[in-house]
Amino acid sequence: MTVPELSGTQAAILAAYAELIEELGSDDVSYRVIARRAGIAERTVFRNYPTRVDLLLATAAWIEATLFAREESHSIFDIPLAIRDAMNRYDERPELAHVVAETAMRGVSGAAPSPDRAHLERLLDAEVPSLDAAQRRAVIAALSHLDSAGTWVTFRREFGMDRRDIADAAAWAAEAVLDNIRDRTSFRH
């Protein structure tokens, strides 16, 4: 996943905003408060992030790429493990998990909803090149859907699951998606 290069000031702004979201339980935080927390002038925040939407999207991308960063998977069959870890990480920072989940659901003007898609495609193509286009797309779509904060939010909210149950159910579903293609790898180990 690629993260845009940030200046030191920008990183300080995003970190300050993320901290305040967690403390206040809302992304509705004024630029003045964010500037004070980051130790900079309010107009510096405006210069870097002219609108609240700009600021929120940049913060969501920063959170996903830093606090919720995945350990790199080297096989598509490792993805369920990465998903399990990610669910545990979301559970530790619930407010931030909601921000990441919500900003990915805004359509083209929002955050990228499948930031890891290219990586998943590379892994799948290297290990299981024999899939037809529709099969390949279904596997990538399902795994990228499961490997997201939306999973944590939905399982918690709709089923009242706790951290263990969420990590278990998400990894289980990812294993189910992989079941079809387990014996179709092109490698001999």
Added chain:
Amino acid sequence: MEEPVDTATAILASAVVLLRERMFDDISYRALADEVGISERTIYRQYPTRAHLLAALSNWIEQTRFPLPPFVTVSDFRAAVHERFRAFDTLPAYAYVGARASAISPTLNTEPAYITRAIEAMLEVAAPTLNRRDQRRVAASLRYFSSAMFWARLRTGFDLDADEIGEAFDRAVDTVLAKLPAATWAEP
């Protein structure tokens, strides 16, 4: 609108109208107040934060624009979800509101959505002897693949239309149900 409606509903109805021309984030309480013909303060009284407004708006849209067809069997469930994805495609701006609202930190004491209960009930009938953990795993997976979030992710991130999303959904359902031992199924 001819029938008299309460203020809370009038606000939602106006927000739905404004959603046709702009995104939720660009609908200010000021603009909404002008549209309804009430004061901004009245809107704040009904919806203290934008998150409250988003959640209520999503419920309203769900009821009025995307009613879920009832289902009992797995094949009815699949058909209902396909129909829903197609309805989302005809009103994408409204569907994104639903996807967003289901992702935010809950503002009201949110109960599980109707579709969640319907999926659980469907599994009770279809696989009555299934152990509880697998039942929850299956229900959660089916729920998540049938969600507005799945539609939104595949539309934005993969550039797919409702039929293609429906196909990806069917394949996901197949893989999840294939996990269960054949003997668990009450009927073929």
